[in-house]
Amino acid sequence: MTSRVGMLSLFVIKTGTALKRMNTNKMDAKGIVSKRSAPELKGIKSWPREDRPREKLLKKGARSLSNSELLAILLRTGTAGVSAIDLARDVLKKFKTFRNMAHTDARDWKDFKGLGNAKVAHIQAALEIGRRFREDEASIGKRKIKSAKDIVDMLMPQLRDLKTEIFKVVHLDSNNRIIDIEDAAAGTVNHAMPIIREIIHSALQKFAVSIVCAHNHPSANITPSPQDKRFTKELSDAGKLMEIKLVDHIIIGDDSYYSFSDEGIL
Secondary structure, three states: OOOHHHHHHHHHHHHHHHHHHHHEEOOOOOOOOOEOOOOHHHHHOHHHHOOOHHHHHHHHHHHHHHHHHHHHHHHOOOOOEHHHHHHHHHHHHHHHHHHHHOOOHHHHHHOOOOHHHHHHHHHHHHHHHHHHHHHHHHHOOEOOOOOHHHHHHHHHHHHHHOOEEEEHHHOOOOOOOEEEEEEEEEEEEEEEEHHHHHHOOOOOOOOOOOOOEEEEEEEEEEEOOOOHHHHHHHHHHHHHHHOOOOEEEEEOOOOOOOEEOOOOOO
């Protein structure tokens, strides 16, 4: 009796093992069992080398790459079954442009599987480098300022999409060439509080003859507030005492701006 029970147990074990093997293998039309093939790889490494974004950039230059390919290089990797290119396309499909990505927060990225904080940080850092490049280009090149539009062309890409007010000061020499551009204050969604004496002190330290101030209105309404008007007058008066001319105060909105100088107030 004992031997029969043992044989029965052995039969059950062997049958279970065979069923597991049947589940992991597949049978063709002739009844031949073969191993199930692994899922097809979709990663960029499986592409021809000349089609891979990184190799393409090194060979043909960054301008030859599409927006999706450039973003894929920053992402570096995708997720299981999704390449970095596919992930980049999904990101661009949501945000449309790099500009729209520039001032997002963690909540805007949470729906993307495989996009952790590190990858989002890489993207934000790259976008910030692009914005700062324009400012550095103007400053280092000693660009001559001839009108409010010259300032707007430099600063609007940096300021128009911000969710809080940022106040910048452009220092100019006697030929209206840029010495430096600095942040004077960062504020809330509708107010920044630059300190007049610090603005004048910084201008003196940089041997500036004149300055141009600029700040953004996150609401996109470029109409100067009473505080903007009062501040502009006080800064202009302080500058006259120290022989630092306030050339203009510019308010930047979304693709529009207000110039105190163009309006005849300065």
